[in-house]
Amino acid sequence: xxxxxxxxxxxxxxxxxxxxxxxxxxxxxxxxxxxxxxxxxxxxxxxxxxxxxxxxxxxxxxxxxxxxxxxxxxxxxxxxxxxxxxxxxxxxxxxxxxxxxxxxxxxxxxxxxxxxxxxxxxxxxxxxxxxxxxxxxxxxxxxxxxxxxxxxxxxxxxxxxxxxxxxxxxxxxxxxxxxxxxxxxxxxxxxxxxxxxxxxxxxxxxxxxxxxxxxxxxxxxxxxxxxxxxxxxxxxxxxxxxxxxxxxxxxxxxx
Amino acid sequence: xxxxxxxxxxxxxxxxxxxxxxxxxxxxxxxxxxxxxxxxxxxxxxxxxxxxxxxxxxxxxxxxxxxxxxxxxxxxxxxxxxxxxxxxxxxxxxxxxxxxxxxxxxxxxxxxxxxxxxxxxxxxxxxxxxxxxxxxxxxxxxxxxxxxxxxxxxxxxxxxxxxxxxxxxxxxxxxxxxxxxxxxxxxxxxxxxxxxxxxxxxxxxxxxxxxxxxxxxxxxxxxxxxxxxxxxxxxxxxxxxxxxxxxxxxxxxxxxxxxxxxxxxxxxxxxxxxxxxxxxxxxxxxxxxxxxxxxxxxxxxxxxxxxxxxxxxxxxxxxxxxxxxxxxxxxxxxxxxxxxxxxxxxxxxxxxxxxxxxxxxxxxxxxxxxxxxxxxxxxxxxxxxxxxxxxxxxxxxxxxxxxxxxxxxxxxxxxxxxxxxxxxxxxxxxxxxxxxxxxxxxxxxxxxxxxxxxxxxxxxxxxxxxxxxxxxxxxxxxxxxxxxxxxxxxxxxxxxxxxxxxxxxxxxxxxxxxxxxxxxxxxxxxxx
Numbered sequence: 117x118x119x120x121x122x123x124x125x126x127x128x129x130x131x132x133x134x135x136x137x138x139x140x141x142x143x144x145x146x147x148x149x150x151x152x153x154x155x156x157x158x159x160x161x162x163x164x165x166x167x168x169x170x171x172x173x174x175x176x177x178x179x180x181x182x183x184x185x186x187x188x189x190x191x192x193x194x195x196x197x198x199x200x201x202x203x204x205x206x207x208x209x210x211x212x213x214x215x216x217x218x219x220x221x222x223x224x225x226x227x228x229x230x231x232x233x234x235x236x237x238x239x240x241x242x243x244x245x246x247x248x249x250x251x252x253x254x255x256x257x258x259x260x261x262x263x264x265x266x267x268x269x270x271x272x273x274x275x276x277x278x279x280x281x282x283x284x285x286x287x288x289x290x291x292x293x294x295x296x297x298x299x300x301x302x303x304x305x306x307x308x309x310x311x312x313x314x315x316x317x318x319x320x321x322x323x324x325x326x327x328x329x330x331x332x333x334x335x336x337x338x339x340x341x342x343x344x345x346x347x348x349x350x351x352x353x354x355x356x357x358x359x360x361x362x363x364x365x366x367x368x369x370x371x
Numbered sequence: 372x373x374x375x376x377x378x379x380x381x382x383x384x385x386x387x388x389x390x391x392x393x394x395x396x397x398x399x400x401x402x403x404x405x406x407x408x409x410x411x412x413x414x415x416x417x418x419x420x421x422x423x424x425x426x427x428x429x430x431x432x433x434x435x436x437x438x439x440x441x442x443x444x445x446x447x448x449x450x451x452x453x454x455x456x457x458x459x460x461x462x463x464x465x466x467x468x469x470x471x472x473x474x475x476x477x478x479x480x481x482x483x484x485x486x487x488x489x490x491x492x493x494x495x496x497x498x499x500x501x502x503x504x505x506x507x508x509x510x511x512x513x514x515x516x517x518x519x520x521x522x523x524x525x526x527x528x529x530x531x532x533x534x535x536x537x538x539x540x541x542x543x544x545x546x547x548x549x550x551x552x553x554x555x556x557x558x559x560x561x562x563x564x565x566x567x568x569x570x571x572x573x574x575x576x577x578x579x580x581x582x583x584x585x586x587x588x589x590x591x592x593x594x595x596x597x598x599x600x601x602x603x604x605x606x607x608x609x610x611x612x613x614x615x616x617x618x619x620x621x622x623x624x625x626x627x628x629x630x631x632x633x634x635x636x637x638x639x640x641x642x643x644x645x646x647x648x649x650x651x652x653x654x655x656x657x658x659x660x661x662x663x664x665x666x667x668x669x670x671x672x673x674x675x676x677x678x679x680x681x682x683x684x685x686x687x688x689x690x691x692x693x694x695x696x697x698x699x700x701x702x703x704x705x706x707x708x709x710x711x712x713x714x715x716x717x718x719x720x721x722x723x724x725x726x727x728x729x730x731x732x733x734x735x736x737x738x739x740x741x742x743x744x745x746x747x748x749x750x751x752x753x754x755x756x757x758x759x760x761x762x763x764x765x766x767x768x769x770x771x772x773x774x775x776x777x778x779x780x781x782x783x784x785x786x787x788x789x790x791x792x793x794x795x796x797x798x799x800x801x802x803x804x805x806x807x808x809x810x811x812x813x814x815x816x817x818x819x820x821x822x823x824x825x826x827x828x829x830x831x832x833x834x835x836x837x838x839x840x841x842x843x844x845x846x847x848x849x850x851x852x853x854x855x856x857x858x859x860x861x862x863x864x865x866x867x868x869x870x871x872x873x874x875x876x877x878x879x880x881x882x883x884x885x886x887x888x889x890x891x892x893x894x895x896x897x898x899x
């Protein structure tokens with residue numbers, strides 16, 4: 117493995133008595149398409165927030181391209197893009213204005229910001245809606261607009277939290293193709309997801325997080341261990357319910 | 372169903388109390404206020420015994436209470452959590468029992484009880500004899516029922532309206548006339564009372580038309596029953612009951628529609644213009660551009676400016692035509708500026724999760740200073756002309772148009788102080804906000820009311836203190852020729868205001884650099 121684009125060491129975070137992230141270690145090589153999977157409440161979003169400088173950790177270190185996120189936030193933030201789980205944007209800007217704003221915040225000159233915004237809107241199939249207010253965008257359009265904002269400054273590492281949650285298949289395909297192209301150019305993607313089929317399909321590196329700890333990490337093949345990723349995941353995390361055996365009253369044949 | 376909803380309301384109240392110390396303190400304060408309102412109203416109504424205008428005043432009090440029920444949930448408290456039809460739409464509930472349940476839940480709590488107890492003051496103040504007392508009890512019960520049904524009808528109607536983005540925008544503006552009437556009751560009426568221009572006798576005959584409103588029917592029923600007209604009294608209460616039934620039916624209809632109305636937010640409009648204005652002026656210009664667009668397109672921003680204008684006019688209206696007009700003029704300018712500080716003292720919480728886009732890109736003290744400075748430029752572009760216009764307008768009404776410059780001087784210093792305090796409070800005492808169904812204005816998330824109070828009173832007090840030197844300069848130089856002192860005063864006040872705003876930006880930038888992740892965590896908790 118070459119120089120890691122993302123290196124996480126002993127990352128910890130507690131909320132009161134609850135330990136959300138219990139000291140995780142992770143290394144993602146540059147040019148990887150990496151997935152972070154885990155059940156609900158496993159610590160995926162908390163971990164990604166700490167890795168991107170949006171949530172102060174209780175301990176540990178995060179290096180992006182050897183830049184310490186918490187020692188030098190401006191330098192680290194300059195090389196990353198983030199797509200949060202909930203696409204909350206500036207609702208009263210049009211899609212076009214939003215992307216230009218994101219570019220200008222990242223220090224792009226006016227002309228460059230406008231030009232990249234127009235190109236991204238085109239690739240993301242949003243040109244026809246460029247002048248509509250973001251408040252009127254559908255879930256898929258919001259996700260695509262958020263992705264545009266995260267990519268406009270050409271980051272070398274992109275973090276995405278549940279990027280395809282609630283997105284229709286057509287928009288999902290647009291996003292997937294754009295990310296694949298992004299990784300193909302040598303950039304790195306780390307995204308969290310519940311959808312094992314998607315992770316298995318696009319990721320070359322997978323980490324499984326459960327109860328705030330990384331329980332498996334490696335190439336997708338290594339983590340699968342000859343099984344489907346779904347089965348490997350359930351084997352590692354464990355089935356959490358008894359399948360409803362106690363609910364004798366449930367079902368059409370019951371009285 | 373009624374019992375279930377009352378239990379739900381009580382459980383929500385209990386759980387809210389367990390959530391944090393601030394929630395407990397807020398509940399205790401609210402309960403104390405409710406008790407004071409109950410005792411005060413009861414004593415006030417009881418004291419009307421023997422007063423010639425007692426029925427007129429009772430009519431006014433009953434009408435004011437109904438008005439309060441109508442607007443207070445919109446202004447301050449949001450919609451009761453048990454009353455949001457959207458949370459109940461999934462359950463197989465028939466509309467009629469659902470409405471009864473929701474009505475019972477509305478009647479549960481300290482404020483409805485305070486309302487009931489307070490209005491019972493009419494049993495002493497207005498009622499005479501056994502039948503009069505009986506009708507008084509019945510009238511108060513019907514009045515409270517009317518208030519609750521009216522409030523539910525309006526909020527359920529608004530909840531339907533609020534399902535579309537355009538509807539939300541439109542409904543938000545309804546608050547402006549409501550706020551204007553509210554200001555008349557809270558600012559103008561107490562002032563006129565203190566000055567002796569408003570006495571109980573002023574209300575004699577006030578109920579010529581008000582008596583035919585539902586609250587008036589309740590008050591007059593008590594008087595008629597006490598004066599030996601039982602038939603008229605019963606007829607009026609029957610009419611009131613009929614109004615409640617009609618209102619209830621309308622509410623149930625609105626509720627039924629609310630449970631199945633689709634979201635129409637995708638019926639959208641497009642914006643003109645290809646790009647951000649003044650985007651070419653660096654980061655400061657970019658942020659100013661975004662803030663400028665928000666001041667024009669975001670209904671709550673427009674509402675805040677309208678509220679500022681209404682308050683400025685309301686506080687000065689009773690003095691502006693008197694020899695003490697200058698105090699009204701300067702006070703209005705200072706208060707207008709202070710309101711800008713109050714309404715923008717949580718700009719990050721108000722930005723909500725979209726602040727994440729900025730938090731990811733802005734790093735370092737310099738960038739954060741440019742961020743706050745950009746926001747201030749956008750606010751100043753509206754605040755300065757708006758407040759100046761109002762100051763000169765008031766000065767013209769007072770027939771001393773040149774003194775508009777004095778108001779302008781105070782307001783320029785005040786706006787600078789307000790921008791400084793707004794920037795500082797937004798980074799030192801930020802809080803997440805939420806918009807509830809039926810309420811166009813965001814309110815602090817449970818447990819953060821203390822932060823809002825700190826921001827509000829800190830901003831008000833700080834702005835007023837900051838403008839004192841300019842007010843003193845304006846007053847002490849009154850004997851000098853206007854042509855000499857006015858330009859100097861205005862220029863010095865503007866310089867002072869700019870210096871204050873500059874200091875605010877520097878402080879806020881420094882604090883924000885240290886707290887950026889914490890500020891983001893606050894913003895991301897906002898639900899707008």
